[in-house]
Amino acid sequence: MGGRILVFILLVCNYLLIAVADTATEDLTALKSLMDTWQKTPPNWVGSDPCNGWDGIKCTNSHVISISLSSTGLAGQLSGYIGSLSELETLDLSYNRDLAGPLPQTIGNLKKLSTLILVGCSFNGPIPEEIGNLQELLFLSLNSNKFVGHIPPSIGNLSNLYWLDLADNQLEGPIPVSSSSKPGLDMLHHAKHFHCGNNNLSGPIPPKLFSSEMNLIHVLFENNQLSGSIPTTLGLVQSLEVVRLDSNSLSGLVPQNISSLVKVQEMYLSNNKLSGSLPNLIGMSVLSYMDVSNNSFTSWDFPSWLSTMQSLTTLKMENTQLQGQISSSFFGLPSLQAVALKGNELNGTLDIGTTYSSQLRFIDLRGNQIDQFRQSDGVPEVKIMLKGNPICEENGMASQNYCSDTQANDNLYKTPFKNCDPGTCSLEQIPSPNCQCSYPYTGALVFRAPSFSDLENNTHYTTLEESLMHSFQSHELPVASISLSHPIKDSDQYLELSLQVFPSNQDRFNRTGTSSIGFLLSNQTFKPPKEFGPFYFNADRYEHFGAAGPSKSSNTGVIIGAAVGGSILLVLLILAGVYACFQKKRAERAIDHNNPFRRWDSESTSGFPQLKGARQFSFDEIKKYTSNFSQANNIGTGDYGKVYKGTLPNGQLVAIKRAQKESVQGAFEFKAEIELLSRVHHKNLVGLLGFCFEKREQMLVYEHVSNGSLKDTLSGKSGFKLDWIRRLKIALGTARGLAYLHEHANPPIIHRDIKSNNILLDERLNAKVADFGLSKSMVDTEKDHITTQVKGTLGYLDPEYYMSQQLTEKSDVYSFGVLLMELITARKPIERGKYIVKEIKSANDKTKNLCGLYEFLDPTMDLGSTLIGFEVYVNLALKCVEESGDDRPRMSDVVKQIENLLLLAGANPNAESASTSASYEDISKGSSRHPYSNESLDTGVVLPNPKIEPM
Ligand SMILES: *[C@@H]1O[C@H](CO)[C@@H](O)[C@H](O)[C@H]1NC(C)=O
Numbered sequence: 012m013g014g015r016i017l018v019f020i021l022l023v024c025n026y027l028l029i030a031v032a033d034t035a036t037e038d039l040t041a042l043k044s045l046m047d048t049w050q051k052t053p054p055n056w057v058g059s060d061p062c063n064g065w066d067g068i069k070c071t072n073s074h075v076i077s078i079s080l081s082s083t084g085l086a087g088q089l090s091g092y093i094g095s096l097s098e099l100e101t102l103d104l105s106y107n108r109d110l111a112g113p114l115p116q117t118i119g120n121l122k123k124l125s126t127l128i129l130v131g132c133s134f135n136g137p138i139p140e141e142i143g144n145l146q147e148l149l150f151l152s153l154n155s156n157k158f159v160g161h162i163p164p165s166i167g168n169l170s171n172l173y174w175l176d177l178a179d180n181q182l183e184g185p186i187p188v189s190s191s192s193k194p195g196l197d198m199l200h201h202a203k204h205f206h207c208g209n210n211n212l213s214g215p216i217p218p219k220l221f222s223s224e225m226n227l228i229h230v231l232f233e234n235n236q237l238s239g240s241i242p243t244t245l246g247l248v249q250s251l252e253v254v255r256l257d258s259n260s261l262s263g264l265v266p267q268n269i270s271s272l273v274k275v276q277e278m279y280l281s282n283n284k285l286s287g288s289l290p291n292l293i294g295m296s297v298l299s300y301m302d303v304s305n306n307s308f309t310s311w312d313f314p315s316w317l318s319t320m321q322s323l324t325t326l327k328m329e330n331t332q333l334q335g336q337i338s339s340s341f342f343g344l345p346s347l348q349a350v351a352l353k354g355n356e357l358n359g360t361l362d363i364g365t366t367y368s369s370q371l372r373f374i375d376l377r378g379n380q381i382d383q384f385r386q387s388d389g390v391p392e393v394k395i396m397l398k399g400n401p402i403c404e405e406n407g408m409a410s411q412n413y414c415s416d417t418q419a420n421d422n423l424y425k426t427p428f429k430n431c432d433p434g435t436c437s438l439e440q441i442p443s444p445n446c447q448c449s450y451p452y453t454g455a456l457v458f459r460a461p462s463f464s465d466l467e468n469n470t471h472y473t474t475l476e477e478s479l480m481h482s483f484q485s486h487e488l489p490v491a492s493i494s495l496s497h498p499i500k501d502s503d504q505y506l507e508l509s510l511q512v513f514p515s516n517q518d519r520f521n522r523t524g525t526s527s528i529g530f531l532l533s534n535q536t537f538k539p540p541k542e543f544g545p546f547y548f549n550a551d552r553y554e555h556f557g558a559a560g561p562s563k564s565s566n567t568g569v570i571i572g573a574a575v576g577g578s579i580l581l582v583l584l585i586l587a588g589v590y591a592c593f594q595k596k597r598a599e600r601a602i603d604h605n606n607p608f609r610r611w612d613s614e615s616t617s618g619f620p621q622l623k624g625a626r627q628f629s630f631d632e633i634k635k636y637t638s639n640f641s642q643a644n645n646i647g648t649g650d651y652g653k654v655y656k657g658t659l660p661n662g663q664l665v666a667i668k669r670a671q672k673e674s675v676q677g678a679f680e681f682k683a684e685i686e687l688l689s690r691v692h693h694k695n696l697v698g699l700l701g702f703c704f705e706k707r708e709q710m711l712v713y714e715h716v717s718n719g720s721l722k723d724t725l726s727g728k729s730g731f732k733l734d735w736i737r738r739l740k741i742a743l744g745t746a747r748g749l750a751y752l753h754e755h756a757n758p759p760i761i762h763r764d765i766k767s768n769n770i771l772l773d774e775r776l777n778a779k780v781a782d783f784g785l786s787k788s789m790v791d792t793e794k795d796h797i798t799t800q801v802k803g804t805l806g807y808l809d810p811e812y813y814m815s816q817q818l819t820e821k822s823d824v825y826s827f828g829v830l831l832m833e834l835i836t837a838r839k840p841i842e843r844g845k846y847i848v849k850e851i852k853s854a855n856d857k858t859k860n861l862c863g864l865y866e867f868l869d870p871t872m873d874l875g876s877t878l879i880g881f882e883v884y885v886n887l888a889l890k891c892v893e894e895s896g897d898d899r900p901r902m903s904d905v906v907k908q909i910e911n912l913l914l915l916a917g918a919n920p921n922a923e924s925a926s927t928s929a930s931y932e933d934i935s936k937g938s939s940r941h942p943y944s945n946e947s948l949d950t951g952v953v954l955p956n957p958k959i960e961p962m
């Protein structure tokens with residue numbers, strides 16, 4: 012009944028609107044037809060007058076001239092009706108990931124279109140030939156989609172085109188150039204940008220593509236399958252500033268005349284099959300970044316002309332057959348930051364001289380023939396790497412810093428908070444640099460050829476921040492502040508930064524907000540500082556359009572205007588109808604709002620499918636169980652927060668981990684963690700009983716393990732003595748718990764922080780592995796590793812993981828090996844600067860009693876008796892800490908070996924201990940010396956992020 016009245020009202024309402032509509036009927040029809048194949052159009056796309064207030068639509072003379080829906084969450088397909096918008100000049104649908112399907116041929120009907128931007132959607136199929144009919148087109152950005160097939164030669168007809176970006180698609184075939192019968196890209200004399208990287212383009216680069224008539228500044232063809240030689244015509248394009256031809260199959264000589272490109276600042280020719288040697292490039296006086304690594308050059312001397320390249324910041328010539336000695340004057344180039352010459356035949360003395368560049372940070376000469384290094388009073392700020400040179404093979408040199416393999420520093424830069432305390436934001440809101448909580452618009456800024464390589468120098472990022480902010484402000488966008496973080500060079504040598512844009516006035520953006528910010532970045536209105544070079548932006552989905560809803564003022568205004576002179580009752584009815592609609596939409600949206608726990612509350616069975624046995628506790632319940640989080644119940648403190656002992660009404664003891672403010676994670680992450688933990692059930696793993704998630708609190712409720720940590724026991728704090736068999740059993744329990752995580756959990760879980768603090772002992776001193784706080788499940792089972800930020804505890808950390816950031820189960824095996832050593836020595840892994848692994852490795856001597864380790868062993872272990880299987884145990888521990896993960900055993904093999912050891916020693920590996928801890932000799936009052944006994948509270952050092960090459 013109510014529904015029918017509403018339909019009636021809306022019909023009347025439509026009729027009235029048409030009567031006064033501002034929009035041409037054919038454009039209205041076209042938009043309505045577009046809406047048939049689109050989902051999630053802006054909520055105010057209702058009624059019949061798009062020119063009057065529809066988000067993202069601009070009109071002139073009743074015709075739609077601009078559709079700008081960047082980052083609005085639009086989904087579905089672009090229908091052929093787009094071609095009916097005869098006056099359309101701008102179409103920007105960027106960053107709508109759920110916009111898929113082909114680009115319709117009728118796009119070619121848009122004779123007035125000057126800007127077509129589809130970056131960051133999921134369009135597929137071929138680029139239609141008809142695109143060549145868009146005579147007015149200036150800006151074409153189809154990058155980061157899934158387009159396939161050839162580059163249509165007809166693009167050559169776009170004689171006004173300024174910007175051509177086809178990068179990051181699956182385009183194949185040749186680069187089209189004109190012939191008597193066909194147009195080609197060589198005709199685009201006004202184009203400044205050819206961005207075609209990351210496709211599957213093949214065939215030679217046609218010499219015809221370049222000529223002195225071209226005005227290109229950026230030619231980016233990296234990461235394709237182009238073959239043949241670099242055409243000499245490239246040297247004719249005098250306007251060029253950035254050339255990327257790297258990671259193709261280019262062969263032949265580098266053309267001599269490339270040196271006439273006097274404006275080129277960044278040149279990448281790496282990862283090809285170029286032969287001969289590099290010509291003298293002395294004419295390229297502003298060249299700052301050059302990478303010609305990994306080519307098939309023939310032996311050549313380190314060129315002396317390099318020492319005259321005054322603008323050079325970065326020289327990368329790895330594996331290029333360079334020989335001879337590097338002149339020390341080279342390091343005096345005033346802007347030099349990084350020199351990467353790994354894998355050459357450079358010999359003689361490395362002499363950086365005394366007047367080396369003040370910006371120099373990194374010299375990588377690994378794998379050369381250098382036999383001397385002249386160090387002038389040390390060059391502390393320069394990271395020098397000489398591993399694999401004769402100089403590092405000499406006796407005693409291996410310990411020199413410059414002979415080690417460590418990488419240069421990573422940059423953890425994040426826009427700082429501006430003299431304020433970020434405090435805690437509620438669910439999913441993020442504090443801005445001004446400490447305001449809101450839902451930022453986010454994405455990755457990707458720079459395709461920056462001119463600098465010193466990622467440590469934060470000046471670059473602050474300059475970038477200022478220019479971004481300036482750009483937003485001068486376009487009057489509702490932006491309060493921005494934050495940049497985590498600059499990294501990715502595998503394509505692009506510099507990536509995370510961008511967060513915070514809204515002003517409200518805690519979230521509306522669609523107009525995100526689409527205008529998206530447009531500013533997608534259409535390159537924003538110009539980054541020069542040293543950043545060409546860029547693109549890739550926005551994340553924005554999920555927070557919320558309460559603001561339809562723009563009421565404009566709609567009701569129109570309605571009232573339309574109804575003037577009509578019945579007042581009708582107006583009231585219409586208003587009531589619109590209000591009802593609005594309320595319903597709002598309610599739906601509110602329900603839909605991203606609360607991952609929503610379904611758990613409302614649906615009793617289906618909402619819990621992922622949670623096996625874990626229950627939700629209320630904050631008040633937990634408060635009661637812990638006597639209001641009393642000090643007496645606080646049984647531990649870690650990075651994550653505090654741990655409290657609690658008693659459930661049934662008398663069961665529990666351990667409650669309460670996240671401190673800084674550790675509170677997003678609701679999705681928290682939910683994922685709970686789901687992961689609740690799936691894991693094994694007698695050697697500390698079980699999760701439940702969680703609490705409310706009032707900005709995140710707590711995990713675990714079973715209580717009565718005898719504390721292995722660490723406390725080894726240190727003598729807990730007061731039990733562990734004999735040899737008991738230690739083997741603890742090792743076995745731990746190994747079984749880990750083997751379960753690695754080989755039986757689905758998806759497999761890597762613990763990442765195995766250490767004695769995280770092995771708990773129950774009343775029978777059975778080991779239980781605790782603290783999956785850092786755990787990472789291996790969701791992508793295609794790969795056998797995951798790349799992560801390095802986390803873990805110093806001393807237990809797998810050096811291979813630390814170097815490569817690639818986490819595998821074998822990293823846990825390494826930590827477990829360290830634990831095995833700790834278990835027999837009761838020493839911390841790193842004590843007074845000595846590393847237990849190194850000590851045991853070097854002291855280990857099979858010919859001696861107890862492998863020559865007597866002085867290291869825990870004296871409480873009754874060393875007088877025979878420790879059956881001790882040698883096997885030591886071997887196993889050493890096997891676990893092998894340098895290469897591949898050489899370490901799997902946890903299930905470790906389990907078998909320890910089981911055998913126990914059998915050998917006459918114990919049953921499967922028997923629960925008969926005695927309880929109470930019967931173990933109480934030594935807490937004794938005077939036994941314990942290496943840990945004078946330590947202060949140990950808070951496991953968590954390492955910063957791993958190091959990443961500044962290249
Ligand atoms: C370095 O190598 C070059 C070419 O292989 C050779 O001529 C020269 O004698 C070597 N210099 C030193 C100091 O070994």
Ligand SMILES: *[C@@H]1O[C@H](CO)[C@@H](O)[C@H](O)[C@H]1NC(C)=O
Pocket residue numbers: 369370468469470471
């Ligand atoms: C950081 O970069 C700026 C801008 O390029 C430069 O002027 C400054 O000297 C650099 N600082 C250091 C310490 O290298």
